Amino acid sequence: MRGGLLVTGGSGAIGGALCHLAARSGPVWIGYGEGAGRAEALAGRIAQEGGTATPIHLPSQVPVAIEAALAAIPAAEAPRAVALCGWPAPLVAPFGRQGEDLNRQAAALVGCHAVLASAWRLWWRRAGGGHVAAVLTAAAEPPVARHMAAYVAQKTALLGLLRAAAAELGAAGLQVSAVSPGYVETPMLDAFDPRLLERARTEAGGSFLSPERVARVLLDTLKSPAPCGTVQEIHVNDEVESDEKHPA
Numbered sequence: 001m002r003g004g005l006l007v008t009g010g011s012g013a014i015g016g017a018l019c020h021l022a023a024r025s026g027p028v029w030i031g032y033g034e035g036a037g038r039a040e041a042l043a044g045r046i047a048q049e050g051g052t053a054t055p056i057h058l059p060s061q062v063p064v065a066i067e068a069a070l071a072a073i074p075a076a077e078a079p080r081a082v083a084l085c086g087w088p089a090p091l092v093a094p095f096g097r098q099g100e101d102l103n104r105q106a107a108a109l110v111g112c113h114a115v116l117a118s119a120w121r122l123w124w125r126r127a128g129g130g131h132v133a134a135v136l137t138a139a140a141e142p143p144v145a146r147h148m149a150a151y152v153a154q155k156t157a158l159l160g161l162l163r164a165a166a167a168e169l170g171a172a173g174l175q176v177s178a179v180s181p182g183y184v185e186t187p188m189l190d191a192f193d194p195r196l197l198e199r200a201r202t203e204a205g206g207s208f209l210s211p212e213r214v215a216r217v218l219l220d221t222l223k224s225p226a227p228c229g230t231v232q233e234i235h236v237n238d239e240v241e242s243d244e245k246h247p248a
């Protein structure tokens with residue numbers, strides 16, 4: 001992966017693990033919404049290990065603030081890749097109650113668009129391209145998970161957004177990847193009934209994916225992108241199930 005990496009949700013479990021790994025080979029920007037303290041602490045640990053990490057506030061519900069934050073990064077130092085890792089936990093409830101969660105989930109989608117559009121406009125269009133990788137979810141794949149309709153709908157919309165970006169900007173150098181993990185051991189699991197998680201862990205062989213495992217897949221993806229104009233979709237369970245490159 002050439003150049004630095006900007007990670008949204010960099011103060012979270014998967015994003016934080018990715019920042020820690022990526023900082024071994026280049027500068028990282030730790031994007032955060034409400035996790036300022038966690039982002040600062042992570043930047044400190046990375047610095048102690050000889051890396052370079054800069055916290056950056058990226059409030060998903062305020063696109064103009066996102067663009068202003070990215071505009072403050074000098075073009076000569078701008079990251080050549082973005083990882084979209086930040087996302088709110090789902091509301092686990094029947095379909096009829098999901099309406100209250102649609103706006104919250106949609107705000108995350110708006111934030112992803114703002115980050116990608118700003119990165120393209122501020123840096124990558126002039127540089128001849130860049131790479132965006134996003135964390136999706138196996139919950140949106142058949143059979144679609146129940147009781148998470150808003151989360152599934154907006155994650156599916158994120159994949160559509162990535163495909164649209166690849167179709168429009170791929171000829172000018174945009175590379176796009178999407179990684180879909182199953183259950184991952186993160187604080188997001190607090191949204192679920194412990195009995196459901198116990199059954200799911202049993203079905204998964206006793207444990208879920210670790211954030212570090214997903215982060216390694218993301219980093220490998222960033223190092224080996226698909227051709228421009230396509231979306232590289234990678235499905236992650238206990239092992240990487242596929243590494244297919246689909247037309248946008």
